[in-house]
Amino acid sequence: xxxxxxxxxxxxxRNMKRRGAxxxxxxxxxxxxxxAELSTATSPNELxxxxxxxxxxxxxxxxxxxxxxxxxxFVMHRVTSVLVQARTVVDIRTVAIKAAEDFIQNSLSAIxxxxxxxxKRITDGDKILxxxxxxxxxxxxxxxxxxxxxxxxxxxxxxxRFQGRLTTRELGSIGIPVTLILDDAVRFFLNKIDKVFVGxxxxxxxxxxxxxxxxSLIALAAHEARVRVFVAAxxxxxxxxxxxxxxxxxEERDASEIIDPDELSQIPNATVRNPAFDIxxxxxxxxxxxxxxIVPPQAAIFILEQEFGLLTPEELSDYHTVRISEQD
Ligand code: RI2
Numbered sequence: 271x272x273x274x275x276x277x278x279x280x281x282x283x284r285n286m287k288r289r290g291a292x293x294x295x296x297x298x299x300x301x302x303x304x305x306a307e308l309s310t311a312t313s314p315n316e317l318x319x320x321x322x323x324x325x326x327x328x329x330x331x332x333x334x335x336x337x338x339x340x341x342x343x344f345v346m347h348r349v350t351s352v353l354v355q356a357r358t359v360v361d362i363r364t365v366a367i368k369a370a371e372d373f374i375q376n377s378l379s380a381i382x383x384x385x386x387x388x389x390k391r392i393t394d395g396d397k398i399l400x401x402x403x404x405x406x407x408x409x410x411x412x413x414x415x416x417x418x419x420x421x422x423x424x425x426x427x428x429x430x431r432f433q434g435r436l437t438t439r440e441l442g443s444i445g446i447p448v449t450l451i452l453d454d455a456v457r458f459f460l461n462k463i464d465k466v467f468v469g470x471x472x473x474x475x476x477x478x479x480x481x482x483x484x485x486s487l488i489a490l491a492a493h494e495a496r497v498r499v500f501v502a503a504x505x506x507x508x509x510x511x512x513x514x515x516x517x518x519x520x521e522e523r524d525a526s527e528i529i530d531p532d533e534l535s536q537i538p539n540a541t542v543r544n545p546a547f548d549i550x551x552x553x554x555x556x557x558x559x560x561x562x563x564i565v566p567p568q569a570a571i572f573i574l575e576q577e578f579g580l581l582t583p584e585e586l587s588d589y590h591t592v593r594i595s596e597q598d
Contacts, residue, residue, distance in 0.1 A: 273308045276301045276324055283331040283338070286431065291471045291507055292381060292405050295337035296374045298328045302345045303370035306363045314356040321349060321366060333519040334480060334547050336472040336509040341377075344506070345369040373506075380504040380561035385409030388467070388502055388559040389417060396421035396464045399456070399497075402482035403433035403440075404469025406502035410559070411467070412444050422447045424463065428482060429453055430527040430544065456488050460495045470503035470558075474512040475574055477552030477567030479503075480520070483545055489554035498556045501567070505560050508570060510578040521546045 279301040282288045288297045305324040311317035325342045332338065348369040349362060356362050388410030392398070398421055400407050411423060423441050425448055428434040434450060441448040451459060466488060472480040479485065479501055489499050509518055525534060525542035534540060552567035565573060 272323060272327060273304065275308070276304050276327070279304070280327045280331050283328070289433075290403060290405055291335035291337040291469065292377055292504060294332065294335055295341040295506060296377050298338050298341040299345060299370040299373040299377075301328055302342070303367050306366035306370070309359070309363065311359050314353060314359055314362045317359050317362045317366075318349060318353055321346065321362075332521055334471050334521045335507075336480075336511075336518065337504070337507050340506040340510075341373050343510075344373045377504065377506065380506075381406055381409045383561040384502050384504065384559055385413035387561070387564060388500070389414035389419070391465070391500060391557075391559070391564075392419050392421060394420050397424070397462055398422070399424045399426075399459070399463045399466045399488070399492075400437060401426045401434070401453075401466075401468050401485055401488055402428045403436040404467075404502060406469050406504065406559075407467045408437065408440055410502055411441060411446060415444055415446050422449070424449045424451055424459055426451060426453045426456060426484065426488070428484065430523075433482070453484050457491045457495075460491055460497060463492075463495075463497050466492045466497055466499045468499070468501055470501050470507045471547055472518050473501070473503050473508045473558065473567075473570050473573075474518060475509070475571045476512070477555065477558075477570040479550040479552075479555055479558075479567070480518050480547050481550065483548050486548040486550040486554070489550045493554045499550075499554060501555055501558045503558055503560055505562060505573055505577050508574050508577060510574055513571070513574050513578070518549075520548070 279297050283294050283297055288294055302321055302324055305321055309317050309320050311320055325346055328342055349366050352365050384406045392414040423446055425434045425437045438448050438450045468481055468485050470479055470481050492499050523544045523546050525544055528542050528544055555567040557564050558567055
């Protein structure tokens, strides 16, 4: 049975109280850890079934950020690989807790390392544009600022949920001069911008980026204006499913985020579409900054091979079956 604490984490991911691709991945690991800690299972198999139940619950929260299923996969891969020799519930519990703790620690270290690596791409006097609210991008900007580099940042408000306001507040409180603009004003300001930095919800094997809706228009405009586009992405944002030709599902959120339902109901023949993410092709991205180093987007496939090469095709396809049946 799902504990109320685990259910609360899943609910908070779904309603975006916990948000950002890295944050929801760490939250997923935390939920699996709690499941292991709170379980009253009497056999190793029973505990693994409970962990699978939590995995299903988490996978059904938000579909796009691949960091979440990768966190689940990280923990469950370690758990299932010790199941055969596990004698007691404690054996499984110990492995699950350690795996979750490792994932969370790796994630936090990766963001810090991206901050250090990415800060090298910033020079004094830079005028930088960012979209939405990415902890990896903020780590880069914050690290560069602490190193004494002086630059300005323009932030899009990021409708409909205005995560750009969070970024504005975070950067401003570090001391970085920051300007908040309408999403629609990007091209107006772009001729004064030197570099664009964005985060990632997923990176596909072909180097395409899935990130907050509007990213692809910004990248397109930056390409036209010959402004470089950098993506900050931990390696657990790379999608192993895309290696075998799967598409990344784009989350579509409720119309009420855009228009009051009463107002909408009074407009004849009107529908509202609210995709939360879009896809930026690799050719509009200059570099991807990961914790392992900086790569061109075309090298995404090598990152995937390095990170997930040890998973057998069966393990990958098992995992798909889980996700697909969950969505049915
Ligand atoms: P970090 C966010 O998604 C944004 O799209 C952001 O670029 C991305 O996650 C990565 O964020 P949402 O949860 O992991 O706001 O870099 O829909 O914090």
